[in-house]
Amino acid sequence: EDQVTQSPEALRLQEGESSSLNCSYTVSGLRGLFWYRQDPGKGPEFLFTLYSAGEEKEKERLKATLTKKESFLHITAPKPEDSATYLCAVPDPSGSRLTFGEGTQLTVNP
């Protein structure tokens, strides 16, 4: 059974203070790893897809990286509007089902 574990559960940063979120996964065969952002009471908003170890993707202050066992979401010089819960997910072998982690709740204080 696919497993996804995210850490830390919660992270408080000061504006401008860079940090990283971790997503560890155990899957039978990686078919991609997805990062989403979720604001309170809203649906997951797609950020990145990574398919192979060594791959990196960037969007504004966010950069996602992937190794064979984990993925990191690096946040550089975050702003208060980056406050959200960040979710990672992996598809099952059929691609039908995403297994999500518990998420990291990020708070960026001004």
Add this chain to the structure above:
Amino acid sequence: EPEVTQTPSHQVTQMGQEVILRCVPISNHLYFYWYRQILGQKVEFLVSFYNNEISEKSEIFDDQFSVERPDGSNFTLKIRSTKLEDSAMYFCASSRDRSTDTQYFGPGTRLTVL
């Protein structure tokens, strides 16, 4: 930019009543999904749907649940007899392809069962 839409945004119902949650997936997408998120818990897969039939369903998706694509644009989730534990956010998602394509999520319907 195309997006998944869901109605209603909030549904309140009495235990034992039937509810239908509606979704309009992105127009050129072929695969449709329902997930739920109980307050404070992680997002959980319910069911996937392709070519007018269920592709996969989770153990949560029992006989009380059904899905349908009644026309060319809507995708619905029906809960026949709601229970208190069905209270959750329900998210619809769609993707062009199944195997590795990105699933795009709607804003969700908050279902409250009293």
